[in-house]
Structures are given as C-alpha cells and as structure tokens.
Amino acid sequence: xxxxxxxxxxxxxxxxxxxxxxxxxxxxxxxxxxxxxxxxxxxxxxxxxxxxxxxxxxxxxxxxxxxxxxxxxxxxxxxxxxxxxxxxxxxxxxxxxxxxxxxxxxxxxxxxxxxxxxxxxxxxxxxxxxxxxxxxxxxxxxxxxxxxxxxxxxxxxxxxxxxxxxxxxxxxxxxxxxxxxxxxxxxxxxxxxxxxxxxxxxxxxxxxxxxxxxxxxxxxxxxxxxxxxxxxxxxxxxxxxxxxxxxxxxxxxxxxxxxxxxxxxxxxxxxxxxxxxxxxxxxxxxxxxxxxxxxxxxxxxxxxxxxxxxxxxxxxxxxxxxxxxxxxxxxxxxxxxxxxxxxxxxxxxxxxxxxxxxxxxxxxxxxxxxxxxxxxxxxxxxxxxxxxxxxxxxxxxxxxxxxxxxxxxxxxxxxxxxxxxxxxxxxxxxxxxxxxxxxxxxxxxxx
Numbered sequence: 001x002x003x004x005x006x007x008x009x010x011x012x013x014x015x016x017x018x019x020x021x022x023x024x025x026x027x028x029x030x031x032x033x034x035x036x037x038x039x040x041x042x043x044x045x046x047x048x049x050x051x052x053x054x055x056x057x058x059x060x061x062x063x064x065x066x067x068x069x070x071x072x073x074x075x076x077x078x079x080x081x082x083x084x085x086x087x088x089x090x091x092x093x094x095x096x097x098x099x100x101x102x103x104x105x106x107x108x109x110x111x112x113x114x115x116x117x118x119x120x121x122x123x124x125x126x127x128x129x130x131x132x133x134x135x136x137x138x139x140x141x142x143x144x145x146x147x148x149x150x151x152x153x154x155x156x157x158x159x160x161x162x163x164x165x166x167x168x169x170x171x172x173x174x175x176x177x178x179x180x181x182x183x184x185x186x187x188x189x190x191x192x193x194x195x196x197x198x199x200x201x202x203x204x205x206x207x208x209x210x211x212x213x214x215x216x217x218x219x220x221x222x223x224x225x226x227x228x229x230x231x232x233x234x235x236x237x238x239x240x241x242x243x244x245x246x247x248x249x250x251x252x253x254x255x256x257x258x259x260x261x262x263x264x265x266x267x268x269x270x271x272x273x274x275x276x277x278x279x280x281x282x283x284x285x286x287x288x289x290x291x292x293x294x295x296x297x298x299x300x301x302x303x304x305x306x307x308x309x310x311x312x313x314x315x316x317x318x319x320x321x322x323x324x325x326x327x328x329x330x331x332x333x334x335x336x337x338x339x340x341x342x343x344x345x346x347x348x349x350x351x352x353x354x355x356x357x358x359x360x361x362x363x364x365x366x367x368x369x370x371x372x373x374x375x376x377x378x379x380x381x382x383x384x385x386x387x388x389x390x391x392x393x394x395x396x397x398x399x400x401x402x403x404x405x406x407x408x409x410x411x412x413x414x415x416x417x418x419x420x421x422x423x424x425x426x427x428x429x430x431x432x433x434x435x436x437x438x439x440x441x442x443x444x445x446x447x
Contacts, residue, residue, distance in 0.1 A: 003352075007183035007195065012242050012278070013156040013359070013410065014064060014224070015103050016065035016067050016071075016101075016103070016185060017066055017067060017068045017091065017101075017102070017103050017104050017184055017215050018065065018066040018100075018101070018102055018103075018215075019065050019100070019101040019102075020062055020063055020064050020065070020089070020098070020100050021063055021098055021099045022061050022062070022063050022098040022099075023059055023062045023063070023088060023094055023095045023096065023097070023098030023099070023100060023102070024057060024059050024060050024061055024062070024095060024096050024097045024098055024239075025057070025058045025059040025081075025084055025088060025093065025096050025277060026055055026056070026057050026058070026096040027055070027056045027057075027058060028054070028055060028056075029054050029055075029056050032183060037124065045068070046406075050360065054429065057239050058081040058084040058120070058239055059081050059084060059085060059088070059095075059239050059240075060239040061098070061443060062085065062236075062239075062240070062241060062242070063098075064213060064241070064244070064405065066217060067103075067182070067215075068183070068213065068215055069210075069213050069214075069215060070215055070216075070231050071210060071215070071216040071217075071218065071229055071230040071231050071232075072216070072217050072218070072230060072231070072232050072233070072234065073217075073218045073219075073220065073225075073226035073229065073230035073232070073233040073234070073247055073250075074217065074218070074219045074233070074234050075219075075220070075221070075233060075234070075235055075236070075250065075254055076095075076225055076235055076236040076237045076242075076253065076254070077197065077237060079259075080237045080238065080239070081236065081239050082188075082219045083110065083188055085236070086099060086110055086186050086188055086217070086219055086323055087110065089102070089106070089108075089186055090106060090110060090186055091106075091216065092108075092110070098156075099324075102184070103183075104131065104182070104183025104184055104215075105134060105180075105182050105183050105184070106182055106183070106184045106185075107133055107176075107177040107178075107182035107184075107185050108177070108185075108186040108188060109174055109177045109185075109186065109187050109188060110175050110186065110188045112299055116128070116129070116161055116169070116172075116173070118161055118319055119160055119162060120160065120162065121157065121158045121159060121160055121161065122148075122151075122156060122158065122159065122161055122164070122172055122295075123144070123148075123157050123158055123160060125161055125172065126140060126144060126148075126172070126176055126432040127140050127222075128145075128146055129173075129176045129177075130133050130176070130180065132177075132232035133180045133182070134182060135175070140156055142231050143179045143180070145180055146176045147179045148175075148177055149198030150175040150178070150179070150201075150205070151171040151172050151175035152171060152198075153168060153171060153172060153262065156168065156175070159342065164425050167195060167198070170198070171198060172225035174187075174202055174205075178202075178205050178206075178209060182214070183214075183215060183216045184216075184217065185206075185215070185216050185217070186246070187206075187212060187216065187218045187219065187220075188219045189216070192195060195268070197241050200391050201242075203225065203229070206218075206229060207229070207286070216229065216230070218230060221344055223251045223254075223255070225229065226247050226251060226413060227247045227248050227251060227411075230247045231247075232244060232245065232247065232249040233246070233251065234245040234247070234250070235244070235250050235253060235254045235257075235419070236239075240259075242254075243251070248409045251405070251410070252337075252405050252406075252407075255374070255405045256404060256405065256406070257307065259306045259308065259402075259404035261304075262305075262306050263304055263305065263306040263400070269440075271380055275291070275292060275293060275294070275398075277397070278395060280400055281396075282392055282395065282396050282397075283393070283394065283395050283398070284391065285383070285391045285392050285393040285394050286390055286392055286393075287322065287392065287393065288322075288323065288325055288382075288389065288392050289319055289320075289321045289325050289328055289357060289383040289393060290319060290320045290321070290391075290392070290393050291317055291318070291319050291381050291382075291383055291395060292318050292319060292320050292328075292360070292391045293317075293318040294315070294316065294317055294371040294379070294381055294395070294398070294399050295314075295315075295318075295319070296313065296314070296315055296316075296379070296401050297313070297314040297316055298311070298312060298313065298314070298315075298370040298400060299311075299314070301314065302402075305400070305401050305402065306401065306402050306403075307370055307372075307402070307403050307404070307405055308370070308371060308403070308404055308405070308407075309370060309371070309373055309404070309405055309406035309407070309410075309415075310364075310369055310370060310371075310406040310407045310408055311369070311370055311417060312368055312369065312370070313370045314364055314365070314366055314367070315332055315364070315365040315381075316343050316362060316363075316364050316365075316381065317330055317332075317362065317363045317364070317365075317381055317383075318360065318361075319357065319360065319361055319362070319363065319383060319393075320360045320361075320364050321357045321358050321359065323358065324356055324357070325356065325357050325358070325359040325385075325392070326355065326356050326386075327353075327354065327356070327385070327386045328354055328356060328357055328383055328384070328385060328386075329346055329348045329349070329354075329383070329386060330346060330347050330354070330363045330381075330382070330383050331344065331345065331346025331347065331348075331349075331381070331382050331383070331384070332345060332346070332365060332379055332380065332381050332382070333379070333380040333381075333382070334377060334378075334379055335377065335378045335379070335380070335397055336375060336376075336377055336414050337375060337376035337377065337378070340414060342377070342414055345365060346382075347363065348386075350365075369418075370403065370406075371412065371415045371416050371417075371418060372403045372415055373403065373405075373410055373411070373412075373413055373414060373415060373416055374403055374404055374405050374411070375398070375402070375403055375414070376400065376401075376402050376403075377401055377402070377403060378398070378399065378400050378401075379395040379397070379398070379399040379400075380394065380395060380396050380397050380398065381393075381394070381395045381403070382394045382395075
C-alpha cells in the first residue's frame with residue numbers, strides 16, 4: 001500500500017517524512033518454452049506457446065524511516081533491488097506486501113527520460129513534469145527561466161527531446177526535479193551519465209537543497225558522494241538491508257564484503273600467476289640464484305590476492321641456488337596501478353644478513369600493519385649481489401593484488417600515515433548526531 005499525507009491527514013510535526021513498513025516486492029519472471037520441433041511447427045500456426053513462470057522477490061520485509069532534513073544513502077551491487085525500492089517510494093510500483101507512508105511531496109530523478117514525452121520539446125516537458133509533481137502551469141512558469149539556465153539547454157529547449165543526448169536528458173530531468181522544491185528528493189544513479197562539470201553542479205545544488213532543510217534519498221555507486229552528502233546509509237543486497245548507520249561505517253562494511261567475495265572467486269580459480277607464466281621481458285638475470293615462487297599471504301600464512309588496509313601481510317620469496325652464493329640481497333618493489341613506485345624494501349635496508357645460500361630456501365617480508373589505501377598494486381621481486389653489480393633474478397611487476405578499505409576512513413592517496421589529530425578546542429556537537437557505527441542486519445528494527 002502506498003499512502004500519501006492527504007490520505008493520513010496527519011499534522012504531527014515529529015512524524016517521519018517517509019515511513020517504509022515491512023515492504024516486500026515480488027515479480028513473476030515468465031519464460032516461453034518449445035518442447036519439440038513438432039510442437040514448434042504446430043504452435044506456429046495455432047499461435048500457442050508453453051510458458052513457465054517463477055517468483056523473484058526484489059525486496060523482503062524492508063523497514064526504515066526518513067525524517068525531515070535527513071539525507072539517506074543506499075548502496076549495494078547491481079541487481080540488489082535499489083532501483084526497485086526507489087520506484088516503490090515514488091509510487092511507480094506498488095508493494096506486494098507492506099506499507100509506504102509519505103508525508104510530503106516527492107520529486108524523483110530515476111530512469112533516464114522518465115516522465116518525458118519524446119515528441120514534446122524540452123520546454124513542454126518542463127510543464128509536463130511539473131504536472132506530474134503536482135504543480136500548476138503558473139508555478140512552473142515562474143521557475144522556467146531558472147530551470148533552463150541551470151540545465152544549460154538554452155538553444156535546445158524548444159527542440160523535441162527525442163533528439164537529446166543522454167547527458168541532455170539528465171540535465172533537464174535534474175534541473176526540473178531540484179527546482180520543484182520537493183519535500184523529498186529521490187535520486188538514482190542517473191547522475192553518473194552527465195559530464196564532470198554538471199555532476200559537480202548537481203552536487204552543489206543538492207548541498208544547497210540540504211541547507212534549506214530538504215530531505216534526500218540517494219542511490220549511488222559513488223561511495224564518496226554517499227559519505228559526503230548523507231547522514232546515514234543503508235547497505236542493501238539480496239532484497240534485504242544488510243547494515244545501516246554512519247555512511248563511512250556502512251561503506252567500509254560493504255567494501256570489506258566485496259573484498260571477501262573477490263578473494264573467494266580468486267581462490268576458487270586457483271593461483272593467478274606462477275613464475276613459469278611470466279611474459280617475455282618480464283624476467284631477467286644470470287640465474288645463479290633463482291626466485292622460484294612468490295606468495296602473498298595473510299598473518300596466518302594463507303595465500304591471498306585481496307588485503308585490507310591496516311591488516312597484516314607477508315610477502316614470501318622462495319629461492320633456489322644450485323651452487324653456493326655468498327652474501328645475496330633479496331628485495332621487492334611495490335607499484336601502484338597508476339605506475340607510482342610506492343616502496344622498495346630489501347634485506348640490506350632491513351639489516352638482515354644472509355651470509356650464504358645454497359639449495360632451496362625462503363625469505364619473508366613481514367608487514368604488521370598494511371598502510372596502503374584502497375586500489376590495485378603490483379610487486380616486483382629481485383635477488384642481487386652485495387655490490388649490486390650482478391642481477392641474479394628479477395621479476396618485473398609480476399604479482400598483482402588489491403587493497404580494500406579496512407579500519408581507516410581515508411580515501412585519497414596511496415598510503416595512510418597513521419597519524420593522530422589533536423586540538424585544544426572543545427568539539428562543537430553536530431546538529432544531526434550520527435550513529436557511531438554500522439548496525440548488523442539482525443539488529444535492524446528501523447533505520
């Protein structure tokens with residue numbers, strides 16, 4: 001059931017602007033099947049087909065509230081039901097079970113071109129959208145010039161929008177939505193279609209809307225936007241709320257879950273690279289000491305390709321020397337995927353003396369607390385003589401791994417410095433206190 005403020009006739013000031021109560025949404029997926037060539041031939045003339053259907057639940061018992069002035073972000077992988085949820089909130093779809101109560105007027109920027117008629121001009125579609133939002137033609141006329149100016153479509157505003165590009169659709173749709181001054185603004189991922197300058201312009205407009213007391217529900221894969229704009233966030237997956245709370249904490253939980261899934265996929269596929277698979281030109285040296293294997297491991301020595309910022313890491317080099325070699329040095333070079341050389345530790349810098357190697361052995365570089373921030377990285381490994389005049393073996397950027405956000409909230413750069421901030425000023429309490437941490441789904445009663 002979808003209920004408006006007029007239906008409820010409530011005047012309680014502390015009522016939530018949006019109240020989602022145990023909402024579920026079921027779809028039926030239909031597929032047509034032909035059982036034999038004979039049936040295909042007969043059914044072609046009889047226009048008769050066999051069909052089957054199965055149920056798909058896009059949402060399961062979702063409950064949360066949004067109060068006036070709040071900004072709620074929704075994150076999750078593609079296909080998790082985020083857009084279905086927004087369509088339910090906008091009244092485009094009806095829930096299968098549960099109730100949605102809206103105590104205000106909603107503007108929604110959902111699918112590209114939603115609410116537009118392709119044969120009408122941009123100007124005519126502005127009036128059409130205003131009608132859909134419950135505004136009169138006179139009210140939209142007052143906003144017309146401001147809408148056109150914000151959209152930057154002056155010379156195209158009287159052209160049928162079927163000739164618009166996807167970016168022009170977004171410009172017009174967002175401009176109309178933000179100028180109708182809704183009580184609740186629903187924004188889906190469509191903002192990603194616009195160019196960088198217009199995206200910044202939209203974010204500025206959203207911040208001004210928030211400062212005026214506007215309420216926002218934002219769905220986005222841009223986790224940085226969720227953290228900067230929203231007061232709270234929901235991680236939504238498999239039709240259910242997985243966690244809610246402070247945006248940064250929810251984002252961290254979500255990214256760590258993504259890392260675990262990636263690691264499981266890579267582990268199932270087996271080790272991605274062996275020494276024997278190195279490309280031509282990726283390995284060189286005299287071979288008097290050979291690095292025969294390299295493993296990237298966690299604190300327990302389990303080989304991994306996904307690591308978390310702040311977690312332990314081990315880089316294990318396995319070598320073989322057919323004849324005795326005096327005083328070798330083993331080292332690694334760490335590269336960011338953008339080509340930046342991040343670090344180059346070796347056994348000499350680490351004051352580890354290896355007087356002699358013969359046969360097979362192992363050298364391990366222990367990292368107690370990984371300072372790398374989220375991103376892709378590669379490792380080169382080397383074995384050289386003490387005077388650095390003979391390269392025994394070198395593997396150039398041969399071993400790849402990824403780092404996902406762990407216990408840090410830092411997002412920019414390559415490493416976290418691990419420092420601490422202090423001040424002699426007393427902190428000023430925020431007007432909208434945020435939960436201290438994300439709450440697991442089993443404790444969700446209401447958001």
